Amino acid sequence: MKRLFTKQMGAAISGILAATLLAGCGNGNDSDNSSEEPATAWDEIQEQGVLTVATSGTLFPTSYREEGTDELTGFEVEVVREIAERLELDVEFTELGFDEMLTSVQTGQVDMAANDIEITEDRQEHFMFSTPFKYSYGTAIVRSDDLSGIETLEDLEGKKAAGASTSVYMETAREYGAEEVVYDNATNETYLRDVAVGRTDVILNDYYLQTLAIANFPELDITIHPNLKYSPSEVGVVMNEDNEELAENVNRVIGEMLEDGTISEISGEFFNGADVTEEVEIEE
Known part of the structure; x- marks a missing residue:
């Protein structure tokens, strides 16, 4: 009788251990399944x-x-x-x-x-x-009296073009041989006044921005070039x-x-x- 009890106890203990191991495996899988992806x-x-x-x-x-x-x-x-x-x-x-x-x-x-x-x-x-x-195209701000000596984009060669160094408009200026003049986050007035007084010759930029910028400073001797329209753009x-x-x-x-x-x-x-x-x- 004592021997039978031992066998039964051994079987029961084995069953408990097996169940514990299975439960442990189950918990591990659940943990893996519920792991969160890194935050985006x-x-x-x-x-x-x-x-x-x-x-x-x-x-x-x-x-x-x-x-x-x-x-x-x-x-x-x-x-x-x-x-x-x-x-x-x-x-x-x-x-x-x-x-x-x-x-x-x-x-x-x-x-x-x-x-x-x-x-x-x-x-x-x-x-x-x-x-x-926003859709637009490029234009050029020049001096009103002589259009800064510019008739076509080819005439940009040797002219002083104001703008941001990495803008598409400065890329165009460089492509046509202009000398770039770069400002550090300057205001529109600074850009425009420098063209008017001859420190620079031209500003290549977006049509809508140029039109409104000029309208704000009617006292300056500058205009949008009547013949330069180029580079349709998307913003x-x-x-x-x-x-x-x-x-x-x-x-x-x-x-x-x-x-x-x-x-x-x-x-x-x-x-x-x-x-x-x-x-x-x-x-x-």
Whole structure:
């Protein structure tokens, strides 16, 4: 009887050990299955509840401060605010020079940049762009009396062209042999006045921006060149190439804003009634 009891106890103990081992294996598998994926950049943005955006604060009417106030506004500033609101996020702007903006996006210091940044093949190799929401083309600001001695783009050779070093417009100036004059996040007035007094000869830039910039300084002896129209362009906000979820969500709400006319309304407010969301065609 004593021997039988021992066998039964041994069987019971073996059963308990087996059950314990199985339970342990089961818990291990459950733990593996429930392990969470690493947080993405989009997860972190949602957790913090803030979209960080680089802009210049000096590019009228895209990003600037209204005279007499400290309020940052402008076409793309307001587009970004609407994007953030639809994504249920706050927005925090950081004012930087053009080159610094792109570096800050690339290094993850900010989530995106918005400052009339043209979509190009070269930039698409290093950054992710949103759906375009502004279409335009290039023009040139020159002195009114002699058009700065420029008749065609070929006449840029040897002229002093003002602008940001990495802008597509400065690339055009260099391509045609102009001498580049680079400013560190200067205001429109500085750029325009230097052309008027002869420190520089020309500013190559976007048609809409140039038109409104000149209208703000009617006392300056400058004009948009009547014959220079080139490089049709598309503009969107810029994001890090790895932030795919952010781009998907941004593009989703931009699509909604284009569909319901929100961006067209914002455009009319800052571009004297013009709708920059409409694609343009020019004869080059």
